Amino acid sequence: MTDHAKDELDSIVGDVMPEAIPSAGATSAISASGASAGSGAAAAVTEDQVRGVLRKVKDPDLNLNIVDLGLIYGVRVDGPKVNVDITLTSPGCPSGPEIMGSAEQQIKALPGVEDVQMNLVWAPFWTPDRIEPRVRAYLGL
Secondary structure: OOHHHHHHHHHHHHHHOOOOOOOHHHHHHHHHHOOOHHHOOOOOOOHHHHHHHHOOOEEOOOOEEOOOOOOEEEEEEEOOEEEEEEOOOOOOOOOHHHHHHHHHHHHHOOOOOOEEEEEEOOOOOOOHHHOOHHHHHHHOO
């Protein structure tokens, strides 16, 4: 894929699902409506925030983020604990440990997250039909 094509794809992907991570101003608003910023209590993380940081994790072979690839099957947030059901494009995916480690690291970096459980699942089996439709169309699939 050429650099121009990557830039265009990144533009499409950005239009599909903008970052779900609140800006600094939004974080201040959350702090003001919940615990005060100086109290040490972190605001509860949301499923959208988790999905937002997971968009930063790319499959190194396909150069697409794991959310748009359809590798994230579920996100559950229970206070400071986050559970993610994730799959890979194939059971023999050589990038699996890298993808899962990077995903876990991104989630742990969110304020308020204390524990992350990554669950590797194989049902339903991943197919290219799980790729976000606009990205799939751009790729000609």
